[in-house]
Amino acid sequence: MKIAWGSRCPNGSKPAAGLLFHVMEQGFYGLLVGHAAGNGLSFELVRGMWGSPIFQLIPWTKLTSTPYDSGREYKLAVEYRRPTIKIDIDGRTVGTAQDTTFQYGLMGFGVFDKGRLDIGDLSVEALLALE
Numbered sequence: 001m002k003i004a005w006g007s008r009c010p011n012g013s014k015p016a017a018g019l020l021f022h023v024m025e026q027g028f029y030g031l032l033v034g035h036a037a038g039n040g041l042s043f044e045l046v047r048g049m050w051g052s053p054i055f056q057l058i059p060w061t062k063l064t065s066t067p068y069d070s071g072r073e074y075k076l077a078v079e080y081r082r083p084t085i086k087i088d089i090d091g092r093t094v095g096t097a098q099d100t101t102f103q104y105g106l107m108g109f110g111v112f113d114k115g116r117l118d119i120g121d122l123s124v125e126a127l128l129a130l131e
Contacts (some may be wrong), residue, residue: 016044017117019076022105026050029057029102030110031078031087040064041074045087045097057097063089073120 016034027049034042045058077088082103087095107124111117 017111019078020110021078021107022102023108024102024105027102029085031076033074043089043094045085045095047099047101057099058095061095063094
C-alpha cells in the first residue's frame with residue numbers, strides 16, 4: 001500500500017488512510033496509518049459506529065521516527081479471530097486488541113483528508129471460526 005497525503009485536516013486531526021474491515025450496517029473496524037510527530041509513521045485501530053464518535057481500540061502509536069516516504073510501500077495485515085484483532089505492518093506484529101462488536105462484514109479502504117491511496121497485491125481470506 002502506498003499512501004500520499006496533502007495538508008493536515010482543518011480540525012487539527014491527523015490525515016490518515018487505511019484498511020476498513022467488518023464494515024456493516026452498524027459500523028466498522030479500521031486500521032489507519034498516518035504521520036507521527038516528527039514526520040515518522042504511526043497507526044491506530046478504531047471501531048466506528050455510523051453517526052457516533054470513533055472509539056480507539058489502539059490509540060495512535062508511533063512506529064518510526066524516520067521521515068515519512070510517500071513512495072514507499074507498506075504491507076498491512078489484519079487478522080481477526082474473535083475476539084482478538086492482530087495488526088501487522090511490514091511483517092511485524094505492532095498491536096493486538098480485543099473486541100466482539102462486529103461479527104461479519106465487508107472490507108474496503110479509505111482516505112481521510114486530502115491524499116491518495118494505491119493498493120496492490122490484495123488478498124482477503126476467510127479464517128475458520130474458533131468459537
